[in-house]
Amino acid sequence: MTTPTTDIATDRNVRPVSDNRRKILEATMKRFQYQGDALIEVLHKAQELYGFLSPELLSEVAQRLRLPPSRVYGVATFYHFFSLVPQGEHSCTVCLGTACYVRGAAHLLHDLETLSGVKAGHTSSDGRFSLLTARCLGACGIAPAVVLDGEVIGHADCSDLTARIQKLLGREE
Amino acid sequence: MGLTEHIVMRELDIPDISDFAVYRRHGGWEAYRYALTEKTPADIVQMVKDSGLRGRGGAGFPTGVKWGFLPKGVYPRYLLCNCDESEPGTFNNHQIIDKNPHQLIEGVALSAYAIEANVAYIYMRGEFAAAARTLERAIAQAYEAGFLGKNILGTGFDLDIYVHRGAGAYICGEETALMESLEGKIGQPRLKPPFPAVAGLYGKPTIINNVETLANVPRIVEKGVAWYRSHGTEKSPGTKCFSLSGHVNRPGNYELPFGVPLRELIESPEYGGGMKGGRPVKIIIPGGASAPWLTADHLDIPLDYESLAAAGSMLGSGGVIVLNDTVSAPYVAYKMDEFFKHESCGKCTPCREGTHWLVRTLHRMVEEGHATAADIDTLHSIYRQMAGNCFCLLGESAVMPIKSALQLFPHEFEALVKRSSSRNGHQIPLIVRH
Numbered sequence: 001m002t003t004p005t006t007d008i009a010t011d012r013n014v015r016p017v018s019d020n021r022r023k024i025l026e027a028t029m030k031r032f033q034y035q036g037d038a039l040i041e042v043l044h045k046a047q048e049l050y051g052f053l054s055p056e057l058l059s060e061v062a063q064r065l066r067l068p069p070s071r072v073y074g075v076a077t078f079y080h081f082f083s084l085v086p087q088g089e090h091s092c093t094v095c096l097g098t099a100c101y102v103r104g105a106a107h108l109l110h111d112l113e114t115l116s117g118v119k120a121g122h123t124s125s126d127g128r129f130s131l132l133t134a135r136c137l138g139a140c141g142i143a144p145a146v147v148l149d150g151e152v153i154g155h156a157d158c159s160d161l162t163a164r165i166q167k168l169l170g171r172e173e
Numbered sequence: 174m175g176l177t178e179h180i181v182m183r184e185l186d187i188p189d190i191s192d193f194a195v196y197r198r199h200g201g202w203e204a205y206r207y208a209l210t211e212k213t214p215a216d217i218v219q220m221v222k223d224s225g226l227r228g229r230g231g232a233g234f235p236t237g238v239k240w241g242f243l244p245k246g247v248y249p250r251y252l253l254c255n256c257d258e259s260e261p262g263t264f265n266n267h268q269i270i271d272k273n274p275h276q277l278i279e280g281v282a283l284s285a286y287a288i289e290a291n292v293a294y295i296y297m298r299g300e301f302a303a304a305a306r307t308l309e310r311a312i313a314q315a316y317e318a319g320f321l322g323k324n325i326l327g328t329g330f331d332l333d334i335y336v337h338r339g340a341g342a343y344i345c346g347e348e349t350a351l352m353e354s355l356e357g358k359i360g361q362p363r364l365k366p367p368f369p370a371v372a373g374l375y376g377k378p379t380i381i382n383n384v385e386t387l388a389n390v391p392r393i394v395e396k397g398v399a400w401y402r403s404h405g406t407e408k409s410p411g412t413k414c415f416s417l418s419g420h421v422n423r424p425g426n427y428e429l430p431f432g433v434p435l436r437e438l439i440e441s442p443e444y445g446g447g448m449k450g451g452r453p454v455k456i457i458i459p460g461g462a463s464a465p466w467l468t469a470d471h472l473d474i475p476l477d478y479e480s481l482a483a484a485g486s487m488l489g490s491g492g493v494i495v496l497n498d499t500v501s502a503p504y505v506a507y508k509m510d511e512f513f514k515h516e517s518c519g520k521c522t523p524c525r526e527g528t529h530w531l532v533r534t535l536h537r538m539v540e541e542g543h544a545t546a547a548d549i550d551t552l553h554s555i556y557r558q559m560a561g562n563c564f565c566l567l568g569e570s571a572v573m574p575i576k577s578a579l580q581l582f583p584h585e586f587e588a589l590v591k592r593s594s595s596r597n598g599h600q601i602p603l604i605v606r607h
Binding site (some may be wrong): 035036037038039040041043044071074075078079081082096098099103134135136137138139140141143150 | 258259260261262263264267298299300301302337338339340341342343354355356357358359360416417418419420424425426458462492494496500505508509511512515516518
């Protein structure tokens with residue numbers, strides 16, 4: 001991995017004016033006394049601040065926690081929660097667990113793909129919307145379940161969901 | 174109906190039970206206070222041993238016996254609470270935490286006292302961000318009230334409880350993988366022995382218990398062994414929170430004493446309320462995705478560890494998925510093994526390669542409509558090579574869906590082959606619209 005540049009975020013998330021995300025991340029690492037075993041907490045914080053884990057960000061974390069970059073990269077790619085690519089501003093995660101599947105999750109996903117024009121696991125070209133899938137969210141009692149911007153929606157229905165997504169994207173029809 | 178008194182989910186209906194003061198008013202934290210001031214740790218271990226409490230995470234190992242494996246005089250010790258709840262079809266742990274976090278925290282604190290641990294970690298599944306916040310708030314209240322921290326209630330007992338968020342990996346529900354993850358590493362399982370009780374977290378003696386198991390402990394201490402054993406069966410005392418899902422009218426969490434027939438859980442208007450649209454039961458997966466399948470012939474089996482084991486399945490996590498006759502058995506096996514392939518940690522070859530080839534073969538058969546008789550032999554061959562050869566239980570679990578499907582519904586695989594040859598390999602829709 002390359003040496004970090006002056007600003008650890010080099011993507012479109014960059015907010016040069018009054019960007020104190022780095023300070024917050026530093027404070028988190030300090031709270032854990034820069035211990036390597038806090039890596040997962042630190043990555044959680046980093047992703048919360050920056051939206052995703054860029055190579056530069058991972059490299060920075062590796063240096064500060066005195067861990068080999070391979071270890072940090074390994075952990076960041078092992079856990080599904082961490083994303084190494086930017087996510088859309090809004091996201092919709094469709095659960096494809098067994099209980100959701102038998103209650104029609106596959107059709108729901110298919111319909112959402114068709115309606116949004118975004119393939120599962122991808123983000124729209126304008127970076128505004130990601131359509132994601134999950135392997136059992138533990139919401140089997142309200143199957144099919146989706147998570148729309150962090151909110152769990154049970155008994156998901158395609159037309160209702162599409163309306164909510166349109167509203168989020170400011171494209172009310 | 175109130176077949177039985179609830180033990181774990183007893184207070185979920187009380188408004189604001191998640192608040193310390195409300196929980197305390199309903200007798201909460203009293204078992205803990207009693208234990209600390211009037212009982213020795215050994216007394217509590219003996220009580221839990223006598224109660225016959227068995228681990229609710231899946232294996233059903235007697236909790237008190239597990240606690241007894243700690244080597245004498247070796248400190249520090251750690252208590253880990255496994256709330257990684259990721260088994261497909263299982264969703265009771267986070268309901269317990271969402272609604273009544275203090276019951277779990279009291280259980281953790283009481284168990285930590287019993288095993289003489291001064292630090293306890295609650296490992297939360299990464300997706301349970303809201304539940305983690307609920308727990309943290311409740312823990313802060315317990316510190317404020319003097320039930321956690323230094324020199325608790327003037328007894329000299331110190332205890333700190335930390336909540337750790339996972340980051341989305343099914344394998345971290347495996348106890349040694351959970352410890353690796355807690356140490357900030359990739360969640361791959363460790364070789365056993367040494368067992369966690371001897372060398373666990375940071376190489377120290379560690380006890381790891383499931384949320385539901387620990388939530389039982391305050392009630393055992395409060396009401397006594399005889400009361401606890403008056404619920405359930407001789408070998409499986411107490412109750413179990415079953416997570417019911419699939420084609421039933423009323424999916425949800427239901428706490429039942431062990432030994433209630435499966436039929437009652439599915440059909441009673443108090444619980445499952447029967448099958449949706451009155452369709453017949455085809456497949457029952459009684460203990461999360463890792464449990465071998467049952468069929469409608471098994472509806473009268475009592476739900477306890479021994480009876481399900483005798484029927485060739487397992488009680489597992491208590492996640493009961495009921496499927497009706499509209500589902501295709503090969504397709505369900507395909508979807509479930511896709512989960513295991515996705516979650517395989519990659520450490521051992523039989524699991525990593527086995528799940529990959531199972532899914533690849535099944536994908537071709539059920540999704541693409543190219544199935545040959547040789548594929549059926551291949552599936553048999555793959556799962557036989559996996560069974561008993563995987564490093565941990567994830568790989569062994571991945572065997573269950575395909576083995577069950579092949580054994581219980583061989584004709585459906587044969588039909589795939591037949592249709593494939595007659596239609597010259599065109600895709601056959603196997604998904605039934607509801």
